[in-house]
Amino acid sequence: MEKIAISCILEVYPNVDALSTWQQQLLQAATKALDSAYAPYSQFRVGAALLMDDDSIVTGSNQENAAYPSGLCAERVAFFTAGSQFPGKIIKAVAITTSYPLEQPIAPCGACRQVMAEYELKQQTPIQLILSSGEGNIYTMANCRDMLPLYFSGEWLKK
Ligand code: THU
Numbered sequence: 042m043e044k045i046a047i048s049c050i051l052e053v054y055p056n057v058d059a060l061s062t063w064q065q066q067l068l069q070a071a072t073k074a075l076d077s078a079y080a081p082y083s084q085f086r087v088g089a090a091l092l093m094d095d096d097s098i099v100t101g102s103n104q105e106n107a108a109y110p111s112g113l114c115a116e117r118v119a120f121f122t123a124g125s126q127f128p129g130k131i132i133k134a135v136a137i138t139t140s141y142p143l144e145q146p147i148a149p150c151g152a153c154r155q156v157m158a159e160y161e162l163k164q165q166t167p168i169q170l171i172l173s174s175g176e177g178n179i180y181t182m183a184n185c186r187d188m189l190p191l192y193f194s195g196e197w198l199k200k
């Protein structure tokens with residue numbers, strides 16, 4: 042029997058002021074996206090902002106539905122918007138935040154991690170990650186795929 046340790050590296054910043062200018066701007070865009078969240082059932086508003094390779098920003102917010110599983114997370118709203126509206130553009134970074142009071146930065150759900158990992162594979166370029174919950178520490182990561190080490194690969198479907 043062999044044991045394998047899988048690890049990832051997070052950078053921890055004490056507050057927004059410790060981020061670079063572009064990171065602060067992207068996080069601001071994610072925070073603004075909170076205004077369009079439709080979360081009447083959970084009251085858990087989430088905003089996501091993607092920085093594209095032409096420096097434009099694509100945002101998304103969570104959209105809930107009375108038939109609960111029909112709703113969608115902010116991250117996937119943003120990534121699918123970018124994928125469908127701007128299929129030729131590269132996504133350079135994503136910032137995610139919530140207005141819900143948390144003691145730590147928001148952590149994307151598994152389904153969103155899978156989607157983000159596949160967009161990285163699709164564009165063959167890492168997508169930097171910025172996680173916040175409005176207050177306190179901010180986490181950054183150099184790529185999204187590290188958040189889901191054992192992601193399901195589309196390559197397996199091509200065999
Ligand atoms: N949600 C997101 O938008 N992103 C996540 O990464 C986790 C959860 C949303 C889904 C739902 O509208 C609400 O937060 C509570 O689960």
